[in-house]
Amino acid sequence: MKDFEHLVFDMDQGVATLTFHRPKALNALNAALLAEFSQALRDIEDDESIRVLVLTGAGDKAFVAGADITELATFNPLQARKFSRLGHQAIGALQDLPIPVIAAVNGYALGGGCEIALACDFVYASENAQFGLPEINLGIIPGFGGTQRLPRLIGKNMAKELIFTGKMIPASEAREIGLVNRVLASDSLLAETAKTARSIAQKGKVSLRAAKHAVNTGTDADLATGCAVEVDAFALCMASEDAKEGTGAFLDKRKPSFDGNRDA
Numbered sequence: 001m002k003d004f005e006h007l008v009f010d011m012d013q014g015v016a017t018l019t020f021h022r023p024k025a026l027n028a029l030n031a032a033l034l035a036e037f038s039q040a041l042r043d044i045e046d047d048e049s050i051r052v053l054v055l056t057g058a059g060d061k062a063f064v065a066g067a068d069i070t071e072l073a074t075f076n077p078l079q080a081r082k083f084s085r086l087g088h089q090a091i092g093a094l095q096d097l098p099i100p101v102i103a104a105v106n107g108y109a110l111g112g113g114c115e116i117a118l119a120c121d122f123v124y125a126s127e128n129a130q131f132g133l134p135e136i137n138l139g140i141i142p143g144f145g146g147t148q149r150l151p152r153l154i155g156k157n158m159a160k161e162l163i164f165t166g167k168m169i170p171a172s173e174a175r176e177i178g179l180v181n182r183v184l185a186s187d188s189l190l191a192e193t194a195k196t197a198r199s200i201a202q203k204g205k206v207s208l209r210a211a212k213h214a215v216n217t218g219t220d221a222d223l224a225t226g227c228a229v230e231v232d233a234f235a236l237c238m239a240s241e242d243a244k245e246g247t248g249a250f251l252d253k254r255k256p257s258f259d260g261n262r263d264a
């Protein structure tokens with residue numbers, strides 16, 4: 001993993017943690033951070049030892065407070081295009097990462113920051129976290145998939161209310177509408193997220209990848225197509241060492257030890 005200016009990388013027991021690190025600007029996304037984020041995701045995908053990724057923000061105030069408005073305001077159309085492409089590449093790569101990704105939202109997750117959380121597999125949040133898509137207040141709309149991922153997750157009308165008003169909602173409300181899985185005290189957010197991440201890291205790479213692929217592909221398709229994706233993903237699992245190990249361990253009455261090849 002390369003050294004980054006705006007990201008901190010950490011690895012423990014198969015769980016990688018990537019921390020957005022521009023604390024003076026509440027970890028806002030500028031072009032340099034987005035480019036580093038894309039690179040980091042490529043490095044993580046290439047590293048077979050990483051089983052789960054956790055994303056969080058530096059400091060106790062923000063996960064990511066959105067696009068860097070200071071930089072955004074200076075963009076000419078070509079720079080805006082480049083920024084847009086960088087963002088879409090990064091968020092697409094995040095959603096398609098073959099390992100599970102958990103967002104540990106430790107404060108403001110606004111605009112692009114909320115959209116990053118939406119592209120993760122699920123979200124844990126601290127009690128002081130705030131979520132929102134405030135782009136409407138800047139005369140723009142969400143540009144990193146928020147108009148698409150938010151309604152798919154919480155429903156069309158709830159999403160429209162958040163997008164049209166640009167209001168922020170606290171973690172407790174985000175939990176009620178299904179944007180957040182768990183709300184935790186600020187000082188236990190990372191430890192609890194790591195606990196879940198480590199438990200997932202013990203599972204088989206092939207089956208995790210297959211499950212993520214089936215859920216993500218299937219929820220964007222009709223039921224019959226989704227079930228067809230599941231059929232193939234299931235067949236892929238059965239060709240893996242992990243399936244032999246998992247079923248064998250059950251029959252032998254022992255704990256399975258999964259270390260199968262992710263690309264099997």
Ligand code: DAK
Binds near residue numbers: 112134135142144
């Ligand atoms: N950008 C730049 N700096 C930011 C920032 C941001 N998004 N958010 C906060 N900061 C900076 C503040 O300017 C301040 O800097 P100094 O004045 O100390 O130098 C410092 O962080 C601390 O912030 P505050 O003093 O404002 O802290 P408060 O606790 O009073 O308020 C806040 C926290 C999060 C409520 C407030 O900072 C805030 O409203 N921030 C802006 C939130 C926001 O509107 N975010 C942008 C959403 S729009 C695109 C695709 C996607 C996007 C754009 C284009 N394309 C496809 C082209 C995405 C757009 C967005 O994300």
